Amino acid sequence: SAQVSETGAALKIRSYPATLPAHAMAPRLLVVAALALGLASPGAEGSALRHQRRADKFWPFSGTSAFAASSPAAPAAPRRSIQEVKDSVTLSKAFGMKTQALCQTAPEDQVPRCRQLAGHRLFCALLRRHLDRYEGMEGLGAEQEKCSRVDIMENAVEATKDEKLEEEAKEA
Numbered sequence: 100s101a102q103v104s105e106t107g108a109a110l111k112i113r114s115y116p117a118t119l120p121a122h123a124m125a126p127r128l129l130v131v132a133a134l135a136l137g138l139a140s141p142g143a144e145g146s147a148l149r150h151q152r153r154a155d156k157f158w159p160f161s162g163t164s165a166f167a168a169s170s171p172a173a174p175a176a177p178r179r180s181i182q183e184v185k186d187s188v189t190l191s192k193a194f195g196m197k198t199q200a201l202c203q204t205a206p207e208d209q210v211p212r213c214r215q216l217a218g219h220r221l222f223c224a225l226l227r228r229h230l231d232r233y234e235g236m237e238g239l240g241a242e243q244e245k246c247s248r249v250d251i252m253e254n255a256v257e258a259t260k261d262e263k264l265e266e267e268a269k270e271a
Contacts, residue, residue, distance in 0.1 A: 180237040181226075188225065189218050197221060198255075205256045209263060216262070217255035224251070 188194055198221065202213035223246035226233065233239055253261070 178235070178237060181233060181239045181242045184233065184236065185222055185242070189222060194218065194221065201255050202259075205259055209256075209259045212262065213255050213259040216258050219245075220249055220251070220255060220258075222246075223249050 198214040198217040201217040201221075202210050205213040226242060226246055250258070
């Protein structure tokens with residue numbers, strides 16, 4: 100059937116059947132059935148029931164609240180040393196790529212020493228930037244002392260050349 104609007108245009112009005120087809124009713128029937136059985140109850144009872152079912156499940160790695168309450172306190176994590184942190188950082192792939200990039204202009208025979216110096220400089224910069232993360236670690240004071248002698252205005256290639264010149268001067 101059609102009706103005419105105020106502007107004179109014909110509007111088509113759809114009528115829907117009073118009942119839905121079976122495929123459209125199925126999801127609704129499942130929800131009604133779940134509510135009737137208390138499986139998906141939106142109230143506190145359904146929530147408590149779901150929580151109880153989860154608590155009854157056993158997972159050997161999560162423990163239960165009764166077990167956790169009676170177990171002794173977990174031992175304190177071993178205190179990491181600044182050397183362990185330095186080793187893990189300087190041996191990472193990203194760190195190696197950074198030192199390689201910093202020393203790509205160094206003479207071939209000086210690349211290993213340049214990368215060593217660049218790594219030390221990068222770690223010192225990291226230490227300065229994130230000092231609060233390393234507070235209380237064993238060896239922090241000694242590492243800070245080593246870093247205090249690094250001239251941050253000199254790049255790793257220049258530092259390698261200077262070191263080589265100093266060695267040659269001592270030998271002469």
